[in-house]
Amino acid sequence: MFWATGVLAYVIAIFHRQSLGVSSIEAAARLGIGAAGLSTLAMLQILVYAAMQVPVGVLVDRIGSKRMLVAGAAVMACGELVFALSEGLLPGVAGRALIGCGDAMTFISVIRLVxxxxxxxxxxxxxxxxxxxxxxxxxxxxxxLIHSLHTYGWTPTFMGAAGLGVLSVILLLTVLRDARPARTDGPPSLKAAWAEPGTRLGMWTHAATQCSAAAFLLLWGYPFLVQGQGLDPSTAGVLLSTLTLCGMACGPLLGYLAGRFPFHRSRMVLIVIGTTTGAWTAVLAWPGRAPLWLLVLLVVVLAANGPGSMIGFDYARTFNPAARIGAATGIVNGGGFVASVSVIALVGITLELIGETDLDAFRWAFAVQYPIWALGAVQVLRYRGKARRLLLSTQPGG
Structure with a gap:
């Protein structure tokens, strides 16, 4: 029951996190902003999330999961309320920043419950x-959410989202029970966690595999499908849902393979990066608008990004002792979202510089992902060698 309550809070946090992605067109009209303004909203939300990872990892060991989850749910509810009433960029930024802050408190707290x-x-x-x-x-x-926006409008939709946050707070306060962990001799060593090559292998794994799907779901997928590829909003929403559903199906398989063949985890990571690069290349190089089957293929390939990024947390667990696992997990998670921020920002800046949101503009904009994939793959290979040498000297088979 405790885990189920924590997971429900996480479900609601994911809803808050990704609510901007499918409302980006409406947000641009409501707040009077362009592509760069939309990037600012999403980028700041994820920057706040990423910046909070290590502090939250330390705090959850000190005050427990329940307090962190309640605080996170309350902050996200306030963020949705501010966003519901926003009519300009600054209050919109404030709302998304609050959502990023509350979201950051959730996943690590639920992992502690596990x-x-x-x-x-x-x-x-x-x-x-x-x-x-x-x-x-x-x-x-x-x-x-798309249906609600088109049926009820902006303010009622996001007021309802704030209500979900209040429901989460009530459930956490009434159902969840938690105990503080035993005290350790000292705080987790961030320096030691960062110096561990397995931690940085996990960070680059998370960064290289997560960033494309995260940028697609959090902000740019919906306008790309509607404005660039000419799909109607309902079809675009189905494709985004397909991405998520396929990711849910892919997760257990990758989890099993990573546990069954731990020495080949980095190969799985490189396969995810390679297939993602190939699918995007096919879509962006297609003359004219891509056929629906190719867009379906793209979202199916992107579905492996999230489960693939979870391998980064397995590296953090494998290479770090329990005393610094929170700090290592925060570094891995934060690195992935910094990469996502980079993609979101670069896509927005490119669109703003071009001054259009047509298909050709989106082609140039999404091309900014290639250097990030290349850097991520190189770093995975680099730290794989270092981590393997360390692991083989202490625990063969990792």
């Missing part, structure tokens, strides 16, 4: 299951 209430041999499965169920929030932020 560590507290489940035996160690079940932890990897439960972490993957937590991420899988959390994607239900992404589904709720696609077609249902």
């Amino acid at each position: 560590n507290l209430h489940f035996p160690a041999h079940r932890n990897p499965v439960m972490v993957q299951l937590t991420g899988l169920i959390g994607q239900l929030g992404a589904i709720a932020s696609a077609v249902p």
